[in-house]
Amino acid sequence: MCTVSVIERGEAITSEDSQLLRRVAEGDAQAYRTLVDRHLRGLHAFAYRMLGGRAEAEEVAQEAFTRLWQKADTLQGDHAQAWLYRVAHNLCIDRLRRRREAPRVEDAEAAPPSGQPTARLEQKRVATAVRAAVQELPDRQRSALLLVHYQGLSQAEAASALGVGVRALESLLARARQNLRQSLSAVWAETIDE
């Protein structure tokens, strides 16, 4: 029952997005802002988790919405959300490739200030380990995990965003979770021990 209502809600949002997209194609700035309100936060979070840096994530989010505004007339029939995540995914992959070709200094994770309570430091340590484990995943596995687990896209929407079939997406998700289990097992064991 709950699943049905979630699916119905998702379909309703997709339908509303399609209507908004049509209005954006006609130059309706208000419809554009409604799409921004709906998807900017998620898109920014996706890019941040993909790239690990706020500045780059903001550039990706801005570029994706610039393309949405410019190309809305050619996107009729597409799902705005899946399209936006597809653009963001491709922009992130481009940046990751460039980064590998010319390694740069990563955005340094701020060191925890001294004097923090032990529990807080432990929480920070676990969060840092999880962040590192997610970022060590192969790009497509990471994208699949972020889209489905964090951004709440359905498997069909995530598959569309990544340009793969649903079965391929399921495989990416399974491998991502298995890799994470292996890389986070030590952290989890320490957490339980403490």
Place this chain on the structure above:
Amino acid sequence: MNDEERSNTLTDQDLDRLLATFEEPEPSAALLKRVAEIPLRVEQHAARAWWPFESLARPLLGWAAALGVGLLFGITDAAPEVPWESGPSTAALSEEADGIEGDPGEDAEQWVAWALAQEVDEEAP
């Protein structure tokens, strides 16, 4: 217990709890402003300024349609072939040609005389 054995003890729920610690950053106010201002700064339909068709498929379809129409009317409007029987027979044409060769007539003699005179004029210094 090695990592593989430990990973088997990490359930889906445990993994979800760990993944929940990866924070979701808030977009900055500057980003919200920049994105909201895109309609003011960026021209829409920029691609149409130099490309009048929505996609490559449209002009291709247009050209294909024009080719189809050209083929159709090209075939139906082709010049009708003249039936061979309605023209002069080859025998009649041959006789006419033989007559010209054998007896050029008065006009032919005049033309030869004129041509010779031209050659003489050209050779004269």
